[in-house]
Amino acid sequence: MTIAPTSPIGGSRLLRKSGADGSRRLRHLVQAAVPLLLLLLWILLSVRMDLVPGVVQTMRALASSLRSGEISQDSWSTLSSVVAGFAIAVAVGVPLGFALGRSSYWLKVFEPIVAAGYAVPRILLYPIMLAIFGFGIESKVAIAFLSAVFPILVSTIAGARSVSLILVKLARSMGMSHLQRFAKVLLPAAIPAVAAGLRMGLGSSFITVVVAEMSGAPEGLGVVVKKDYGSQQLPEMFSVILLIVVIALAGNLLLGLVERRSRRHLS
């Protein structure tokens, strides 16, 4: 088993600017069409099927649950456990990933273990976390951590290994200390890979926490979805699903901003 990059490295390629003016206009047109098509699909489905709630109903349900604040405690529970677990995973995964990436021996020792942890569906460990940490928020933080740490490790290792040896040698010959080498050479060069890992880690911990909530946590957005489904309050249920998706997209956007910031700052 080998560790491969989790994302096509060199994200800047993906953001390259397209040339001609006409093709750019066409591109924006296509981009604007996507949400409209999705909305159309939703309307079509809701008209054809009784079990799919309508757009207006759903928006009304969302507005009323946001206004009454009944959903805020569940949102807070989900969000705080994802953020806490993700933060711990970053604090553990990034330094550990760099350490393993720079030591060929210890990488050889731990690579199959890390790859195995990456491949295993971590949600199955939730019952164990429940047994260890109880029904409070701690077990959700733990499962969020476990979900995020492996993608972060895998990407960081790949990033640390991708740093050209010449750069490292150059830094050493300039008499840089370990800390300096890390801050000035390794970290900036590995940022695209690390950032890809962070994104995957955040997405993965969010999914796992929501699934954990659906499978029997006491509170959280996943619990609300399941409860609304059980009582067939479909507009309410769908509004919570939309809320979950919006939160996930916002988290992703935020990480993208942080990535761009840090890239500019460090290089």
Added chain:
Amino acid sequence: MADARTSAVRRVRPARHRPRARLPASITRLIVIFGLLGTWELLSRRGLIDPFTAPRPTKIFEELITISRGSEMYSHLYRTASTALISFVLAVALGIPIGVLLWRIRVLGDALEPYLLTLRAVPTVVFYPILLAILGLNVGPIIAVASVMAIVPVIIFTLVALRTVNPTLLKLAASFSMSPSQRWRIVIIPAATPLALPGVKQGMIYALLATVSMEFILADRGLGFRVALANSRFEVVTMYAYIFIVIVISVAAHSAISALERKVRRDLL
């Protein structure tokens, strides 16, 4: 000043080149794994770990042997493996052509790429109640979620791999006046496959992950369902045994595709 610099170099270099007597990595790995298992076993026997939190490894092992003699486990295993495999095959069979299409029609590729990248952040699993409504209460929703989660990395990596193909190679192919099928067979596929394969690998991981997660919350069969069932019945040892089986399967699937990846990369490069 110069002195300080040379002394720094002298201090660093020997540390780097000092020969170290080390065990082979595989041995160290076994020591780490069995050391952890042994500590676990010992602490359990001393009564320091609650058996309802984590039963002894030897007990789990005994349970694994009992499970492997019965037929129940194999039906769950078959359900999970077939569901994940169908989703994975669907994701690859649709994802690669979509990636090619997005590469050929450049405007479409440029326009949809940001959506594809954000789609990876969407927890597709939460749509399961809607999918239940549309597809009914069977494996349909599981396959739908698993293949949607698996197809995204396949498309992204295919697209990026094709874009990375050296333009000189394409010009060369044109100057040899290759037919389209020759161009694909001789130039594009060999050049793009090594970069596209990690996406296929990730697709497989996601297919299995989504399948087991969905089984965990809603199915009536499958390994994920069996873990949830054992949990709700407080059959802790059985639960650990089934978790172990899932770990073995994921590692086996991951190793198989990594071996394929190595083979293909060696053949093509």
